[in-house]
Amino acid sequence: MHKVQVNLRKNSFLLFVSFLLFHSCKAPADKLESPKTEQSVVKTNYLALESWADAPRQRIETWMKEVTDSASPKFIPVNDRIAVFDNDGTLWPEQPVPNQVIFAIDNLKAISSAHPEFQKDQVLKGILNGDIDPMKKEGIKGLTKLVNASHNGQTEEAFNTAVRNWIDTARDQKFNKLYKDIIYLPMIELLNYLRAHDFKTFIVSGGGADFMRVWSDEAYGIPPYQVIGSYGDLKYEVKDGKPVITKMAGQVYVDDKAGKPVAIHRFIGKVPVFCGGNSDGDQAMMQYTHGSKYSSLNLIVHHTDSTREYQYDHKTLSGHLETALVEAREKNWMVVDMAKDWKKVFSFQ
């Protein structure tokens, strides 16, 4: 039995978790859109689980048949069909370093000309000159400096524009593709498959909500109001007659580990019946999903494919997977062996 208090006030713990967080996310998206809009790469034919090997596909389809058949004792009413997904390592890659850290560095550079004060800080100055050693030396403090300088003090509008510009142009080094084009095709099929069966799909990620919301609809067909992530303080004011919301340094809600079921309660208000994740950070929301009164399905993406993607689990800080794998075996959660269970990883491969 473990007991976790979620009120993360203590700065040291908070920053440590932030650090873990930032070492557990990375990358990309195929052009999709929510049902009503155009530009969709994930078209109707992606409603079937075509990129899945037979065994995992059948397991998902069997569960789906049971929970959507109104004559079945396992039937789940439409209003209770809530599906939650981690993002980094579950919908897009999180190696070798979380994409949001790349964005933070790129955005620091993009806004630096308007911030001469960055040059006075050794960490920020180093990053701007391509030297991240001073940041590494300061550890969590250094990373926090980067995130604060690149994310906070910006208006809602300015930050959205910055993320928009970045996601439309920034490329991953391994695949030489836009980050938003490097998303897991089988998971996109799964999102569509769930929605085709009247599920509401939510992201519940340790990444920043403000960062993900800009492109989640385009990438995954998940609108911003179904994106839950880490979030910080905000300030509302009317400036020269114009309402302005500004992102503030301050208390951060870390949507990871026990923070995930708490955020699900806070933002969704229902216990999920489907949960997809890939790390121990998702274990608490899988327990929570497992505790549903309905027949639930938990799915863990196990990164076993060093050729097509990355191979890692318990030896990485980023996307660390160890205790969740043990609990998955005990409770018969579905573990997806990426190398074996996915016929395709990305649409471009």
Add this chain to the structure above:
Amino acid sequence: MHKVQVNLRKNSFLLFVSFLLFHSCKAPADKLESPKTEQSVVKTNYLALESWADAPRQRIETWMKEVTDSASPKFIPVNDRIAVFDNDGTLWPEQPVPNQVIFAIDNLKAISSAHPEFQKDQVLKGILNGDIDPMKKEGIKGLTKLVNASHNGQTEEAFNTAVRNWIDTARDQKFNKLYKDIIYLPMIELLNYLRAHDFKTFIVSGGGADFMRVWSDEAYGIPPYQVIGSYGDLKYEVKDGKPVITKMAGQVYVDDKAGKPVAIHRFIGKVPVFCGGNSDGDQAMMQYTHGSKYSSLNLIVHHTDSTREYQYDHKTLSGHLETALVEAREKNWMVVDMAKDWKKVFSFQ
């Protein structure tokens, strides 16, 4: 120009706002359900604004025509059609005292046998014996005691059941109806009308999110994940192998005044284009809506009908309406004169 910092850490201010809050909400709902479910009183024929007088109906319809006509310069893409509504005094009454306070008192009584410690507190003991004078004497402190004792320390499941039982049985004294049956028919029509035009409808209320979410779908057709309200700390733990979320006394996020646009950013991530409210507590989210890049519509319900409902504005603490009315005149926001503009207030009248 006003500037409001939203980080509400200071207990005194927080409690004062809580007090105002609790003095600005009250009551009921016609049996409706979200699109996919049955039991709906608000049927397809409520898609038209039939309970509205001609002038306000035409104003709403004209705006709707402009923003949904793809050939119009005022066209709003479906993904950006976000409508937000206050609850107390906007969708259901808030006089003479907020319904959630009645629930708090009723629930205190309901759970008191399991809490002998309530008898040791003069305020709680008084309430249990039908004497609210000790609570009144302690002012904010007394009210906080009531809310804490009746809301917190309860699991998600227990609290949901308590609200469910209450909303299914508790009756308002003026109308002798279930609270959930005393909802404004013209606003239900408006919610349906907006949804029929592909708007997403959200509640953004000073009331407790956990309280509203239990019945918002049935009453308004608004699912729990589109209900934003005040919220407190939560604890997640695994108890005897079962995941449990418990409501904790602690820091409260007060979703009122400047807290409303901040919560809209935090939960929705888009600037609304429609906002319905009734008090100065809704003014900030109306400014925020007014600041949309699209043609927006703000609507203020002005309680002018002492016969069919209640007559009040600037003289009440509960639902105080004064500065928002001034700004409404300056900015041509729509002010609904309940007595003149609503042919019917409730479906049962």
